[in-house]
Every structure is written in C-alpha cells, then in structure tokens.
Amino acid sequence: MSARALSARLAYLVVEKSNSLSQLLDQELVNCPAKDRALAQEISYGIIRLLPRLDFWARQLMDKPLKGKYRQGHFLILAGLYQLFYMRIPAHAAVGETVQASRELKLGNFSKLFNGVLRQADRQRESLLEQLAQQPTLQACHPNWLIEKIQAHYPVEATTILQANNERAPMWLRVNQQHYTRDEYQQLLAENELEAQASDLAPQALRLENPVNVHRLPGFETGSVSVQDAAAQMAAQLLDAQPGEVILDACAAPGGKTCHLLECQPTLQLTAIDIDEHRLQRVRENLARLQLNADVLAADASQPEQWAQQPFDRILLDAPCSATGVIRRHPDIKWLRRADDITSLAHLQWQILNALWQWLKPGGTLLYATCSILKEENSQQISRFLTETADAQLLAIHDDETVQQPGWQILPGQQQMDGFYYARLFKRPA
Template sequence: MNKTKNVRAEAAKCLVAVLDKGLSLSDVLPKSQANLAPKDAPLLQEICFGVLRYFPKYDSITNLLLSKKLKGKQRIFHHLIIVGLYQIDKMRIPEHAAVAETVQATVVLKAPGLKGLVNACLRNFTRNKEALESKTDNLVTQYSHPSWFIKRIQAAYPDNWTYVLEQNLERSPMWLRVHTNNVSIDTFIEELNKANIAFEQPLTHKTGILLNKPSPVESIPGFEQGWFTVQDGAAQHAALLLEPKDGELILDACAAPGGKTCHVLDLATCDMVAADIDENRLERVSQNLTRLGEDAKIICGDLSDPSVIDETITFDRILLDAPCSATGVIRRHPDIKWLRRNEDIEALAELQKKILDTLWQKLKPGGIMLYATCSVLPEENKRQMAQFLLNTHDAQLVKIDDSETNEAPGWQILPGQLNMDGFYYCRLMKTLS
C-alpha cells in the first residue's frame, strides 16, 4: 500500500468523526495513522490533539472567516481550515508550508475547487490575527471548555477553577510503574540511566517513574519482559490504597485495561478477579496480564447486575474504578470536552450508585472497598460517597486523609497535582454488625 496521503486531510477526517459524529479520538486516530507513512503519524496526532484542546477559538474564527457556513459534505472543509489555523498559530511549521499543505488537502479530499477558499481564509488569519481573536474572545474560547463544564468547575472549585481548566490544556506526562515481581527498582533505574532516559521519582512509593519526556514503550528497557507498565501516577495509588494481602480474594471491578489489576498482583499473592462490561477492552487486560506474567480470572458483564458474579462468592477487597465522566483526564483525552454532555453527569452518577449498591453486597463483612473515578466533579465523587455513607448502615469511612468526614469523604486529586491526572479515591469498610 502506498502511504502518501496528506496529513492535513486525515486530520480533517478525524475531526469530523469526533466533533460531528461523536466518535472517540482513541478509536479514530489509529485508523487514520494507518493511512500515513509511519513518520507522519506523530504529526497527525499533534494536530488532532491540538485542535481539540483549543477548538472553540479556531471554530469561532473560522465562522468569522467564512461568508457562508460550510454544511453537509462540505463540513469537512470547515475542519480543514481549523487544521490550518492551529498550525499557523501554535506549531513550529513554517507558515508557507502549513498553508500550502492545508490547501493541497482539498485536492486529496476531492474538492480542488475549494483551494481558493481555504487559501483565502488562512491568509486572512495571518494578516488579521489579533482583530479576529478579539472578536471571538469570551469565557469558552479563553478557557477552551464548553460552557456547561466551566459552570460546574466554577461551582465545585470557586477558589481555583481557572487552575483546573488551565491544567486541562497542558500536555499529559508519561508515567511508568515498575513491576517488581519481574525486576527490582534499582535494576530498572540502572537500565533507564544506561539508555539515557531522563526521569524523576516524585511520589512516596518508589515504583512510580515520571519520564521527562514521553517515549515509545519499545524504546524503554524491559517492556517485552514485563519490567514496567504505563500508568499515570494518580492511578498508581489505587492498589496501594486498597492494601491487598496475601491469600485474599479480590475483585477489580471495571478493570480494563488492567493496570490496576496487575499492580494488585504485584503487591500481594492473591486470587484476583478482573471484571468489565467491554469485551474488547478485556482483551487488553489479558494482554497486560500475559506480558507481566500475572494471572487473574476474567469476567465480562454489567456489574450493576447482581447475577454477573456468582451469588455464593464474596470478596475480601473490591476496587471499584467506576464508569465516570473522565473529566480528570482531559489533558490526556481532549476529545472528552466535546463528547461529554451536561446531562451525562446525572446519568453516570445514577449508574455509579447502582454498581456501588450491587457490589457492596459482594463484599465480606470486615472487607474493604476502594471507590475510584478519574473525574473532578463532586456529583460523581464526594457527593456520591457522602450519600452512600448516609444510606448504607454497614458502611464505614476509612480515612485516606485526616481531613475527611462522612459529609466530605475521600481524596480528590486535581489535574496537574504532582504532575498527575485528576482522580478521586474513597475507602470504605463493611462493618461486622
């Protein structure tokens, strides 16, 4: 296959799929990258991620630049203009090259008659950038989030709402977790140093490695041998807070892609069950277990349904990484801002409550449940757990931090804190009475 397709054309296709059709960039991007020469794949990713970070600004400017809106089959060229604007505004590509390649994409997209329009819009932007930006300046374009989300963050974090929004526009770091069943931390660090891979160890647990810059996993020593897994620093706290013990029966609920399952197995010799509703994502769990040399029973099903797990089985510990809005990992997945809707939050909170109530029945008296989300919204986190503690007579808060109360339970990590993703944890014990 001759892979010579235009990167800008592929970027416009990706944006149509995400922004107009509601598909996930994680699904769309790899398919588009497969259409390109390998050397062009990172550029496509950079353009797609960048546009989705700053979409409102470039969308508003494009609407000003066009005398008539592009609709139907021509909608892709609206996104193509945005691709050009992002390159000119934010990337180090020479302006003439960014314009020329973006205009050429009209030919690849079988509309050479629009070359003049795309060229005129991009040239207009280069000449009148400041005036266009001033005409489109508002809270949504300034902070690059939908209005409903800004309002929720302002309400939840009145003193530092701008921090949350600004952190969401940063590039995500790359964290590794050393899998100590397969290699010692000292040996792994020695190999990183030999490979001239710069890193830090900012967390109290030494298995968390923060790379100074992201690297392909194949270029990091020991990937195939299962020496490490890619896992954000915030997510690495899950298994540690669960505190698994040898010989216990432990459930990792909503387990895919399996990073936390494998971490639990690295900390304790226990019987592990990994469950998730998504059969395709459970394949990732199997792959991670195999690569790291670990073993767990895998179950596919809707965990709000009590029949998914054998009614005779109860667990010593349950890690519930609940389905959530993923608003804590926007810098890692900028499409979340545009795929999520305001009404989704209440629906997700209701689903979380169902799963919580169902899995609580699967926990042994004296057992521990760790509730986790990668959300920053109280409706899914502190309010969810405060309500659960109020309604559940045999649930007792096990504090992670001394400041916790039954009315304000759990630990909220905001995006960017210690270079971690946004995450929430709350630990509960099922009382014996």
Template sequence: MSQRNPRATAALLLQRVIYDGTSLSQLLSDNDDSIDPLVKDLCFGTLRWHERLSAILDQLLTKSLKTKDKDIECLLRVGLYQVLYQNTPEYAAVNETVAAVKGLRKSWAVKFVNGVLRTFLRRKESLVHQIQEIETARYAHPKWLIESIKQAWPEQWESVLEEANLRAPMTLRVNLSQNTREEYQASLQAEDIESTLHPTVESALILERPMSVFELPGFNEGYVSVQDAAAQIAASLVQAETGMRVLDACAAPGGKTGHMLEHTAGLDMVAIDNTETRLIRIGENLERLGLEATIILGDANEPSDWAQQGFDRILLDAPCSATGVIRRHPDIKVLRWEEDIAQLHEQQSSILRSMWNILKPGGRLVYATCSILPAENEDIIAAFLAATPEVVIKPIEAEWGLAQQYGRQVLPGMDAMDGFYYAVLEKQ
C-alpha cells in the same frame, strides 16, 4: 486511509469526533497501523484548542458550512492549529492545508480554504486578541464545564483549566516485584533516558520526554508499565492480602489489575469488563507482566455467577466523565455534555450498590473515578453513606491530593498527576 494526505486524514478523523461523537482513542485504535504521528498530533492539538479555533472560525466564516462539508471546516481547524500552535511557517501551513483539499476530493474548496487561511494571516493579531474576550476561547473549555469547575473548585478553577490544556507527562509504573524504582531508574539512565522519582507515589517515575514503550528497557519482560501516578494509588488503597478474593470491576485495559497483582502475591483476582474487545487488552497486559487473573465478560451493574462467592476486596473504577484526564484525552471537551453528568451519577450510584452487595462482611471497597466533579465523587459517597447503615468510611491519610469530607481528590497537574478521586469504604 494510509495513502491519504495526513492533514486530510486528520480532518476526517476530527469530523468523526466533533460531528459524530466518536471517541478519538477509538478511531486511532481502529486505524492504528495507518495513523502516523503527525496525524495524531494534529488531532490531539486541534481538539485541545477546539474552543479557540471555533471562535476564530466564527469570525472568518460568514455562514456555517453544510453538513456534508464539515470535513473542509475541520481541515480549516487543522490549518489554524498549525499556524498558532505548531510553529509551522505560515506559508507552509497554508500551502500544506490547501494541498490537503485534494485528499478530500473537493476541488471547489481549494480557493475557499486558501482564501480563509490568508484572511486569517492578515488579521491574525487582532483576531487572537479579540477572542480572548470570549471565556470559552480564553480557557479552551466548553462553557458548562468552566462553570462546573468554578463551582466545584472556586480557589483552583483557573489552574485546573490551565493544567488540562497542557500535554501530560509520560509516567511509568515500575514493577516493584521485579526491581526497585531506583534500580529501574538506573537502567533508564544507562540508556540516556532521563526520569525523576515521583514525590508521593512509590512505584512512579516521570520521564523527561515521551517515547515508544519499546524503547523502555525490560518493557516486554514486564519490568515497567505506562500508567499515570494518580492511577497507581489504587493498589495501595485496596490493601489486599495474600489469598484474598479480589475483584477489579470495570477493569479494562487492566493497568490496575496488573498493579494489584504486582503489589500483592497470591491473590485470587477476578477482572471484569462489559466489552469483549476490552477484555483482550486486559489479557495482553497481564501476559506481558507474567501475571494471571480470571478475566470475565460481565456487567458490574448486574453481578451474575462470577459474583456468587463474594469478594474480600473490590476496586470500583467507575465509568465517569473523565474530566480529570482531559490533558490526555482532549476530545472529552467536545464529547461530554452537561446532561451526561446526571446520567453518570445515576449509573455510578447503581454500580456502587451492586458492588457493595457482593462485598463480604469485613471487606473493603475502593471507589475511584478520573473525574474532578463532586457529582461523580463526594456526592455519590455521601448519598451512599446516608442510605447504607453498615458502611464505614475510612479516612485516607496521604500526602497526595486534597482531603475531602469523604475521600481525597487529586486535581490535574498536582505532582504531575491526572485528576482522580478515591474513597475507601469498609463493610461492618
């Protein structure tokens, strides 16, 4: 793929995401060495504005392209994205997109792509105005998700959607067992890297601009990791103490595992995940940080030998819709469907019950998701409390997020954070 025109490469990747339901993160990881930054920007940007670009294409195309030619349709999306959002000169965007047709080996489409894009340029102003009347295009989210967010957050829904369309900041987690946050900020300043202290999360620094991790001083030595501030809250809520047996369920890629070990020395830490390739990521992350945990291929829904001793603390970062991290993973807009939420609810409830059974009496379980939908958050906890007499819900006193009946919810963009939910449960 490395020799292919970057716009053609982007079109093929988008076809896999939009029409095959493949995760963009997975595709970029699989082809990591051959994907250049332009391809990544084209893919992320085109998916971020998918609903708007689709609405424009609906106006431009008299009929839908055949399944075998969806790569050409995706190339048109790339061309439209460049004109509308990349500030690429219009003639260059058209010429480069038309040239990319050769990379798709469909010579018949040269005139077609050229004609569609030039028609768009002629009608650009009226088309852009026209699609603003379509709610999905205006907010650049699928209809089911707009309705779900309206229902869940009647006062904040518009700002939630707007924040989800922005690019997320690059946030660092300073390893406080190695440096203070202010000391690390000074080392960034010495390299002319500007950052600001996060207002509510004591380990978090927000960079003024994204950069390669290898440009960060002390990255290879484990002084710092990349992790959104909302995800950094988990370690303080777990409240582990030296000598405790702690489980990070659904642990990959290991960011929270590492943070708990940085936060509290001398833990008997077990990290599980149900995918071998993801276990490798946990190991790599802990090795860079100079930390150790027992890493096990296991299913949080079906505890086995690794769970027999029980745990004093459990962090359950449950599989979820990821609706709180759309700004980092815009492919969620096309990969998630309304019916997924009920299935996830069942899975989350089941895993919570399984994890509760291996929590020792007097132990603490932190339930977390990167979702903003109550069906995956408060509703789960409410039902669990009703069915489980020995549960005590612990109020979270904090400056971050919004207090809920059970737990706290961060909405996307609050204090520059991703959307995240936390609830703290203790076993009597």
C-alpha cells in the same frame, strides 16, 4: 493519507459524529505514512483541545462556514489555523501542505478558498490573537455546562483546572517491582538516554521528561514497565491487598489496575470483570505481557448475584464515570459528554456500589475510584452511601475527611497527575 487530511477527517468525526478520538487513531493512523503519524496526532489533538478558539477565528475569516458534504473542509481550515498559531511550522509550509491536503478530501475545488483564508489568518495574526484575549470564554475552551459545573464545585481552583485540562499530559511509567526497583529502572532509563523523575506519592511511578514510543522503554515487551498515570497507580497502594486474599476488580478493562495489583501481590486470587467483552481482550493482553494470572470475566458489576461465587476480602470499584479528570489526555471528552450524562452515570455508580457491597466480607475494604472531578460522582455519592449504609465506615486516606466530605480528590495537574477520586470504605463486622 497525509497528516493534515487525516487530522481534519478525525476532528470532523469526533466533533460532528461523536466518535472517540483514541479509537479513531487506533483504526486510522495506519492509513498515514509512519513518518507523519506524530504530526497527524498532534494536529488532531490540537484541534479538539482548542476547538472554540479555532472556530472563532474561522468565523472571523470567512463569510459563511462550510457545511453539509463540504463540512470536512471546515476542519481542514481549523487544522491550518492550529499549525499557524500553535506549532513551529513555517507559515508557507503550513498553508501549502494544508491546501494540498484538500484534494485528498475531495475538496480540491475549495483550494483557493483555503489558501486565501489561511494566508489572511497569517497576515492578521496580531489582531486575531487580540480578539481572542477579549473573549474570556475562549480561554477556557470547554463547553459552557462543564465550565459552570467546575466553577460551582471549585470556585477557587476553577481557572487552574480548566487550564490544566488544556495542557499536554506527561507520560508516566509504572515499574514492575517483580523485575526492578524504581531506582534500578530509573538508572536503566538513564543508560538509554531517557530522563525520568520519581513521584512523591506513587511508589512505582516515574515521569518521563519527554514522551517516547513504548518500544524504546527497556524491558517493555517482557513486562518490566507499563504506561499508567501516577494518580491511577494510587489504587493498588490504597486497596492494600494482602497475600492470598480474594479480590474483585470490578470494571477492570483495559486492566491497568488489575496488573498493578498483581505486580504488588502475585499471590492474590483476583477476579477481573468488565461489561465490555471487547475491552476485556486488552486485560488479557496486558496480563499475558506481564505474565500474570487472574480470572477474567465478562459480567455486569451491578448484578453480582449472576456471576459472583464467593464474597471478597477487598473490592476495587473503578467506576464508569464522566472522565472529567482526564480531559488533558482525552480532550474529546469535552465534546462527547453531555450534561445529562452525569445524572445517568451517577445512577449507575450508585447501583454498582450498593450491589457489590453485599459481596464484601465483613471486615473487608472497598476502594471506590473514578477519574472524575465532579462531586455528584465522588464525594456526594460516598457521603450518601455512608449515611444510608449501616455497616459502612469511612477509612480516611487524609486527616481532613469527614462523612460530609469523604475521599481524596486529586485535581488534574496536581503533582503532574490526572484528576482522580478515591474513597476507602470499611465493612463493619456484625
């Protein structure tokens, strides 16, 4: 399938059928010629990132939208508009190739319509852009419920957060310190004509100036380097596991943090659990590539009495969450999440946190983490936990933390990192 046809199909499956974009890409990108895959990816991400704007233009340009069994045609128009307005593809090629793709989607009967709409869009470029500027909600390109939540939680930073969510995320690497120091690996990258900058916060993190296929990274196959955002890399440093300790990585899949913990401390007795057996396979693959060992177990973190054998010195709880901190990497979150999800996720996080606390040794540390920016899942959760749990004490990461405002909230785009939340909890000995 051509890049245009595939991207229209994928965007349709995400927006109208609630599929995850990254899963679809894993399954369907192979159907596209290798040379066109990057383009298919760029256009499908673009449509999903900027959906309300493209929809708005389609409404201006058409008498009525395509519906029912022709619905994929609507997304093909959005694919055309994205190319015309946001890519450096000459207009005649963007229009011609998009119209051509209609036949692959069995929408050849509409080719005249597609051609007309896209040519008109190109002719009316200035006025379409002007109309957009007059509609502030179309700048944000988020669902209203999420805009309102972000504005309520972050009255000062809201606009910056919404903008950062619509940016393309950089590619961050984690250098395996068992193989190279970060400086050595940065030098190795330079020798391979890959430029990278070191993070000020995460000691093993390097940010590539330009994203590349992982197979171009020296030593990737042999485990010298992994791809992981710098914010996610803070987990290992904050958990601060010591040699030989008994560690639980609850909610571990796909295993980015599991592997990082073991790279930093290879002698840990680490148990990595996740409820999703399919996703656990990724943990096993990552451990194998990096030649690391952990007990990997399909289990429910909210029911540790069913599988835990002994209490843990430290627990990493990277809780299931709304993923509102990683929208720039996964723009489909904007359309897949519903406002109600937040309450049920917060409830699940609360249950897991309370259940695992019983399996933390007195004197032990639990690191609570989410890739969310919503306070219900983060500081409000931990504040309530500290108030209700007699033996829990906040181990502040920053000086300005209080029981009312605990934890460290990284906002998306800060120091070029994903949005993440961390809170460190100490269990007082009796």
